[in-house]
Amino acid sequence: TGGVITLDPGYKNTGSCESAITFLDGEKGILRYRGYSIEELAEKADFLEVAYLLIFGELPTKDQNDKFHDDIKAQSLVDDDIRKIVDAFPKSAHPMGIISSLTSALTAFNPGSVNVDSEEDMYKSVVKIMGKLPVLVAWTLRKKQGLPLDYGDKNLGYVENVLKMMFKSPNEEYKQNQILVDALDKLLILHADHEQNCSTSTVRIVGSAHAGLFASLSAGISALWGPLHGGANQAVLEMLEAIKEDGGDTKKYMAKAKDKNDPFRLMGFGHRVYKNFDPRARIIKKAADEVLGDLGIEDPILDIAKGLEKEALEDQYFVDRKLYPNVDFYSGIIYRAMGIPTDMFTVMFALGRLPGWIAQWREMRLRKEPIGRPRQLYIGETERSFIPIYNR
Ligand code: SDX
Numbered sequence: 001t002g003g004v005i006t007l008d009p010g011y012k013n014t015g016s017c018e019s020a021i022t023f024l025d026g027e028k029g030i031l032r033y034r035g036y037s038i039e040e041l042a043e044k045a046d047f048l049e050v051a052y053l054l055i056f057g058e059l060p061t062k063d064q065n066d067k068f069h070d071d072i073k074a075q076s077l078v079d080d081d082i083r084k085i086v087d088a089f090p091k092s093a094h095p096m097g098i099i100s101s102l103t104s105a106l107t108a109f110n111p112g113s114v115n116v117d118s119e120e121d122m123y124k125s126v127v128k129i130m131g132k133l134p135v136l137v138a139w140t141l142r143k144k145q146g147l148p149l150d151y152g153d154k155n156l157g158y159v160e161n162v163l164k165m166m167f168k169s170p171n172e173e174y175k176q177n178q179i180l181v182d183a184l185d186k187l188l189i190l191h192a193d194h195e196q197n198c199s200t201s202t203v204r205i206v207g208s209a210h211a212g213l214f215a216s217l218s219a220g221i222s223a224l225w226g227p228l229h230g231g232a233n234q235a236v237l238e239m240l241e242a243i244k245e246d247g248g249d250t251k252k253y254m255a256k257a258k259d260k261n262d263p264f265r266l267m268g269f270g271h272r273v274y275k276n277f278d279p280r281a282r283i284i285k286k287a288a289d290e291v292l293g294d295l296g297i298e299d300p301i302l303d304i305a306k307g308l309e310k311e312a313l314e315d316q317y318f319v320d321r322k323l324y325p326n327v328d329f330y331s332g333i334i335y336r337a338m339g340i341p342t343d344m345f346t347v348m349f350a351l352g353r354l355p356g357w358i359a360q361w362r363e364m365r366l367r368k369e370p371i372g373r374p375r376q377l378y379i380g381e382t383e384r385s386f387i388p389i390y391n392r
Pocket of ligand 1: 258
């Protein structure tokens with residue numbers, strides 16, 4: 001009605017938040033975790049170091065890092081009742097649905113109602129979920145492939161063991177591929193946090209009701225599943241496959257992406273914040289080239305992706321709307337080179353985002369933020385009287 005909207009003075013703004021965890025500048029394409037650039041962390045740190053940094057605020061000392069690693073490994077056994085829940089899922093169940101349910105099931109065993117003011121209590125919950133989620137991820141894949149559920153090898157590093165648990169064949173000696181280990185470590189680092197994105201905001205708002213950590217994470221996993229968010233990495237590969245099946249005609253798909261009457265979007269392009277190249281996409285594109293080159297894999301999907309990127313960067317529609325490749329555009333090509341099926345790509349995103357969600361949940365609780373309740377602007381009917389049904 002054009003009236004002036006004033007928020008009542010007692011209103012606690014829960015629509016936005018202050019955070020000291022991740023800084024990003026969408027115009028300049030800058031991303032930093034606790035002040036460290038993503039480029040440096042992706043090159044020089046490993047995933048557990050970055051997880052520790054995000055959650056506790058500082059890079060760990062050698063002793064802290066070793067203890068973090070050991071404590072996580074000690075938590076990597078999963079209750080046999082959870083294994084029974086994994087067995088109960090039909091093979092057709094989507095991996096994100098399995099992971100979300102299993103994370104929620106962990107809450108049944110441990111409400112995750114963490115006493116955030118107790119460093120020890122918080123640390124125990126962190127290592128518990130950091131230890132168990134990789135097992136649940138690996139078991140989800142093996143379940144869908146009809147393979148026995150396996151714990152891998154506790155003497156391996158965190159990321160190495162994720163790959164071993166996922167791919168160890170019951171019949172032959174498992175050979176570790178360091179190129180893939182390094183690539184997965186980098187991918188998990190690049191996905192570890194991203195400020196107040198949809199799934200992280202979900203974790204924060206669910207946690208603001210003082211729901212347990214694991215329940216809040218389960219909600220975040222469900223939000224990430226959406227194809228406009230983390231589900232985009234799966235949608236990108238499905239799109240690239242469709243273009244390949246259709247003869248590789250990228251121009252046809254560019255035209256579809258610009259046609260207002262066509263619901264088709266160029267998945268892996270565009271971002272709510274980045275109006276420049278997503279710095280993670282730059283690193284992942286380079287890593288995809290390196291991994292496929294080192295492994296001697298000729299993947300026509302990568303060529304189609306590069307062709308689409310080139311066309312989009314030169315197309316006025318995309319230039320005007322500042323649409324650039326985002327984190328999801330190239331990541332699936334590396335997952336594919338690892339032998340990870342497309343419907344597991346978003347699960348890998350969740351595995352990477354886990355420390356960021358934990359860090360943001362902990363920050364929100366330590367700051368004793370009020371229960372989340374974003375404002376609305378009411379645009380519905382003004383008051384009216386009830387009409388009995390026989391008069392309607
Ligand atoms: C992630 O927030 C985060 O940080 C998320 C994330 C993280 O790390 O947590 O970075 C991870 O979710 C990355 C984004 C993955 N999603 C996709 O790749 C799906 C495809 N992208 C789009 O759906 C879209 O770009 C969004 C959802 C990512 C962003 O949407 P916005 O900011 O709401 O932009 P919009 O929908 O308002 O679009 C603005 C214009 C529109 O055209 P006009 O109406 O102005 O004419 O750009 C167009 C859109 O039609 N547009 C696209 C497009 N994305 C936007 N046109 C074609 N293809 C696209 N991909």
